[in-house]
Amino acid sequence: MGFGYPSGELTPFGPEAWVALFRLATFGAWSWLRTYALAFGGALLCSAFGTLAFTKRQFGTAAGVIAALLSLSDAGGWAEGGWAWHTEFGVWPVTLAMGFVLFALARLMDVLNFERKRDVGFAGVLIAISLLIHQLSLMVYPVAVPLLVLDQRLRTGKLSAASALRVLLACAVGFGLAAFYLLPMMARSDLTQDLGVLGSSLHELGRKLGEGGLFGSMWPPLFALGLVGGVLALFEPKQLRFFVPSVTLIFILLSSKVLISDLHLERLVSGLIKVEAHRFLLVAKLFWFPLVGHCVASLARLAIARKSGDFSHRRTRLVATLVLLTACTPLAWSAAREFYRTQLNRPVLPVEETQYWTDLSKVFDWSKQVRGATNEFYRIAYALPMHDHLSAIAPVFDPTFVYKVGYTPAQQFNRFPMTDEPEVLQALSVKYIVSDHPLSTQSYRHEKSFGKLEVYRLVHFRSEPFEIQGAGSASLEQFEPERVRIRVRGTDPDSRLRLSVASFPRWRATLDGAKLPISTVPVYDTEYPILMEVPVHDGVLEFRYVRRFIDWLGFGLTIATLGGLAGAIALHFWRPRQPAPLDTRANAVARAVALRLSAFARRLGRRGGAAIAALSALTIGLVLWRVAKPPLAKSSLFRPGLGVTLELAGKPCVPDGFAAWQCGEDRVEARIESGEYGAHSCMNTSAEGPLTVSIRTRAPRFVAGQYDTQQFGGQISLDFDEHSVGKMPTRDPSLGLQFFKFDTRASAGNLVNMKIALQGAPLYCFDLWLQP
Numbered sequence: 041m042g043f044g045y046p047s048g049e050l051t052p053f054g055p056e057a058w059v060a061l062f063r064l065a066t067f068g069a070w071s072w073l074r075t076y077a078l079a080f081g082g083a084l085l086c087s088a089f090g091t092l093a094f095t096k097r098q099f100g101t102a103a104g105v106i107a108a109l110l111s112l113s114d115a116g117g118w119a120e121g122g123w124a125w126h127t128e129f130g131v132w133p134v135t136l137a138m139g140f141v142l143f144a145l146a147r148l149m150d151v152l153n154f155e156r157k158r159d160v161g162f163a164g165v166l167i168a169i170s171l172l173i174h175q176l177s178l179m180v181y182p183v184a185v186p187l188l189v190l191d192q193r194l195r196t197g198k199l200s201a202a203s204a205l206r207v208l209l210a211c212a213v214g215f216g217l218a219a220f221y222l223l224p225m226m227a228r229s230d231l232t233q234d235l236g237v238l239g240s241s242l243h244e245l246g247r248k249l250g251e252g253g254l255f256g257s258m259w260p261p262l263f264a265l266g267l268v269g270g271v272l273a274l275f276e277p278k279q280l281r282f283f284v285p286s287v288t289l290i291f292i293l294l295s296s297k298v299l300i301s302d303l304h305l306e307r308l309v310s311g312l313i314k315v316e317a318h319r320f321l322l323v324a325k326l327f328w329f330p331l332v333g334h335c336v337a338s339l340a341r342l343a344i345a346r347k348s349g350d351f352s353h354r355r356t357r358l359v360a361t362l363v364l365l366t367a368c369t370p371l372a373w374s375a376a377r378e379f380y381r382t383q384l385n386r387p388v389l390p391v392e393e394t395q396y397w398t399d400l401s402k403v404f405d406w407s408k409q410v411r412g413a414t415n416e417f418y419r420i421a422y423a424l425p426m427h428d429h430l431s432a433i434a435p436v437f438d439p440t441f442v443y444k445v446g447y448t449p450a451q452q453f454n455r456f457p458m459t460d461e462p463e464v465l466q467a468l469s470v471k472y473i474v475s476d477h478p479l480s481t482q483s484y485r486h487e488k489s490f491g492k493l494e495v496y497r498l499v500h501f502r503s504e505p506f507e508i509q510g511a512g513s514a515s516l517e518q519f520e521p522e523r524v525r526i527r528v529r530g531t532d533p534d535s536r537l538r539l540s541v542a543s544f545p546r547w548r549a550t551l552d553g554a555k556l557p558i559s560t561v562p563v564y565d566t567e568y569p570i571l572m573e574v575p576v577h578d579g580v581l582e583f584r585y586v587r588r589f590i591d592w593l594g595f596g597l598t599i600a601t602l603g604g605l606a607g608a609i610a611l612h613f614w615r616p617r618q619p620a621p622l623d624t625r626a627n628a629v630a631r632a633v634a635l636r637l638s639a640f641a642r643r644l645g646r647r648g649g650a651a652i653a654a655l656s657a658l659t660i661g662l663v664l665w666r667v668a669k670p671p672l673a674k675s676s677l678f679r680p681g682l683g684v685t686l687e688l689a690g691k692p693c694v695p696d697g698f699a700a701w702q703c704g705e706d707r708v709e710a711r712i713e714s715g716e717y718g719a720h721s722c723m724n725t726s727a728e729g730p731l732t733v734s735i736r737t738r739a740p741r742f743v744a745g746q747y748d749t750q751q752f753g754g755q756i757s758l759d760f761d762e763h764s765v766g767k768m769p770t771r772d773p774s775l776g777l778q779f780f781k782f783d784t785r786a787s788a789g790n791l792v793n794m795k796i797a798l799q800g801a802p803l804y805c806f807d808l809w810l811q812p
Contacts, residue, residue: 054173167214216601239317754801
């Protein structure tokens with residue numbers, strides 16, 4: 041999609057594997073639609089049985105059944121799970137991942153309570169599966185696992201070293217099995233858009249808790265039962281059940297903006313700004329339903345447990361119960377109807393009534409025939425409503441490269457266009473465009489009609505996914521997702537080739553075996569700095585998507601973990617049993633480690649203790665110092681020490697803190713601002729400008745930047761020594777965060793007075809940087 045993106049590197053492939061397993065299980069006899077429906081149903085059942093397994097170990101079977109039924113009937117809401125989320129919005133992979141998270145936590149409880157080695161392996165595999173289905177799992181385990189271990193200590197009053205080591209080993213196995221994906225994803229998170237949502241304030245969160253509206257569509261009595269269940273778990277007379285209430289409360293707090301707006305932890309871990317905080321309510325709800333089940337089951341046990349030997353007393357209670365039920369029947373009936381209306385009544389939209397689906401099916405049949413009749417490289421673009429993602433599955437039905445105009449499921453990558461400008465479509469080699477509205481006849485020629493959908497052909501279609509800058513010609517020999525071969529002829533020393541594929545770190549370019557530097561350049565003018573460009577001479581040019589160190593490291597860890605698991609299984613079946621059980625051996629190891637640490641601490645003495653205290657204080661000081669500074673790009677022009685001067689609306693700006701200036705009554709400073717699709721760390725001012733940023737420096741090869749707006753109308757310009765280098769208007773605010781790049785290679789290395797002027801809309805959120 042788009043100009044290509046690192047599939048399987050930044051997004052887990054678990055959902056695709058899940059559907060493929062159902063395809064395999066049915067031997068391909070069912071259509072993809074039926075297979076997908078079966079896989080979807082399997083995801084819901086997996087989530088329900090995960091809830092049952094987890095709740096059963098915490099509160100018993102009765103509570104588990106109640107919690108599982110509630111999870112299946114959850115109406116849900118935006119990013120809160122339930123039917124609205126996994127069905128209407130189609131985000132069922134999150135539900136599936138959370139099901140495996142609950143299975144994994146249930147197994148970890150077995151790891152803590154039993155000495156069975158198989159529990160360690162099963163827990164590790166379940167952790168890995170959840171991580172490979174959705175990234176949200178990665179945020180659950182660091183909170184849940186330590187609390188689970190602490191709960192074991194508080195509940196039983198003991199925690200053996202062997203149990204703690206087994207839990208640690210299970211987590212290591214899970215993360216090791218998923219390392220081939222996890223490590224590259226975490227190392228390259230800067231390639232994703234800042235799509236994070238800050239969440240509610242603590243005041244608003246408290247208000248929702250008090251009003252019972254924390255979960256948007258949850259029936260209020262269920263919310264109240266969850267609160268009571270939490271209190272019962274904490275104050276149960278026989279034993280403290282600390283884990284579920286505490287983990288629920290923590291994830292409710294994480295759904296607020298406290299981490300960023302109050303604690304500013306994004307300055308310490310920049311990736312926090314990419315987290316949609318309100319999704320933590322989905323996690324909190326995982327543990328809310330077990331609390332509801334615990335409350336209902338506890339009240340039922342209390343009612344059943346009351347027995348009396350006095351027959352007359354029992355008869356009196358029976359009569360009183362019948363009278364009470366008779367009086368409450370109207371209320372109970374109303375409550376049952378309300379529960380059905382809010383939680384169970386689900387209007388199911390048949391396939392044939394799904395918007396555009398019937399017409400799209402005909403389009404797919406036509407496009408498959410067209411694809412089969414030619415070997416020409418081309419794409420089909422779909423200009424449908426922005427959040428209609430049906431066309432994204434087109435390649436399943438017609439093996440053709442696709443481009444979705446507007447917001448798409450792949451929009452989390454920051455090198456992805458959204459528009460239908462002819463220049464973008466031409467660079468993408470778009471030949472046909474499917475639209476639900478008429479298109480300009482100047483750029484498009486009408487081809488076919490399929491119900492409400494029209495198919496147009498791009499007038500200036502270009503099949504070659506590349507363009508030669510300067511002398512020379514080229515021919516395409518191979519175009520695959522991770523390998524492109526182009527033969528170049530007739531070039532001169534100034535020739536360059538621009539490849540219409542998104543530039544990502546894993547691409548490597550060679551010409552007749554010699555490595556070439558890759559520059560990231562705009563699709564046209566200064567817009568969409570996405571594509572790859574290399575200097576060329578006559579020969580065979582090859583682009584390959586290769587593994588870097590972090591990829592090999594993750595891959596190696598996964599192979600090592602698989603080897604360790606295979607060795608453990610082999611030893612279990614073929615090696616004679618050792619006389620000492622796992623618990624004894626693990627305790628011996630733990631005791632030996634503890635003795636060595638104790639001896640080392642005694643040798644350090646008071647001086648060593650003082651040194652440790654000083655190191656701890658230094659670490660805390662460094663963290664506080666880092667938190668005090670807003671995060672900006674490492675090459676940002678607004679970082680201290682670069683010698684930039686600012687002028688806002690004709691008034692000089694005076695430095696006033698880290699990345700902050702006072703300009704008369706107005707202020708320019710680094711802040712966290714919410715945009716159309718997420719929050720960004722950027723410079724901000726409430727003034728209309730113009731803001732002029734000046735610096736005397738050696739001209740770089742590129743001057744780049746980003747901006748997000750909340751209004752129309754704005755402009756960005758670049759001057760060298762009072763001569764205009766380029767000028768650009770800002771884009772539609774609905775496009776969200778935008779990147780731009782001025783090509784200054786003609787002046788690179790010269791000492792210049794550089795001036796960048798921003799006017800109007802982009803001053804809401806912007807940043808600038810130089811690229812040598």
